[in-house]
Amino acid sequence: MAKxxxxxxxxxxxxxxxxxGDMSWLTPFAGPPPVDLTARIGALLVGRRTYDGDDPHRDGPGEGKAFGGGWEGPQFVLTHRNAQPAPGVTFLGDLPSAVSAAKAAAGEKYVNVLGADVARQCLEAGVLDEVLALPVPVLLGDGVRVFSRVGPPVRLSSVGPCxxxxxx
Known part of the structure; x- marks a missing residue:
């Protein structure tokens, strides 16, 4: 089953x-997608702000595509607003339905969560299985935090580098 x-x-x-939500800071660090990861992704679960947001691949050949064009497949966007239909994208209004649909589409592969708020919701709902943190050598000083949540610490166990x- 998908994780x-x-x-x-x-x-x-x-x-x-x-x-x-400015993602331009990442542009100088954007390189080829981590192929070993993208091959293991079966579906995306994306927050609406992330779906509508800034693209670090702007003005490049991968603009508007997941991982700069390094991945293709079904995307499930969690949103409470009306959305324009897009090929391969399903818009859903509640987390349980979005998680269920994304997991079904991913099969035995990962559902990659994109967006800090959706990740927080998944963590709080107890459905987030794993975290892969890829630090970039820059200090932003302000912006969208990896996780913004109130509550007790969440314990993580290392399964590999980052x-x-x-x-x-």
Whole structure:
């Protein structure tokens, strides 16, 4: 069965995006997608702000595509707003339906969670299985935090370099 993975790049001080969701900070560090990861992804679970957001591959051949064009497959966007239909994208209004649909589509592969708020919701709902943190050598100082949540610490167990399992 599919597992939910929150894989993200972040600044050393813990931001995945700059103020207002700005992703341009990542452009100088964007290279080829990690093929070993993208081959293991069967579906994406994406937050609406991330889906509508800034693209670090702007003005390049991979603009508007997952992982800069390094991955293709079904995307499930969690949203409460109306959305324009897009090929390969399903818009869903609640987390349980979005998780269920993404897991079914992913089969035995990962559902990659994109977006800090959706990742937080998955963590709080107890459905996030693993975290892959890819730190980038920059200090942003402000922006969208990797996780913004109130509550007790969440224990993680290392399963590899920068890769962690969420302990239940």
């Amino acid at each position: 939910l993975l929150y894989a993200f790049s972040c600044s050393i001080d813990g931001f995945i995006a700059g103020p207002g 890769w962690y399992r969420v302990d239940s």
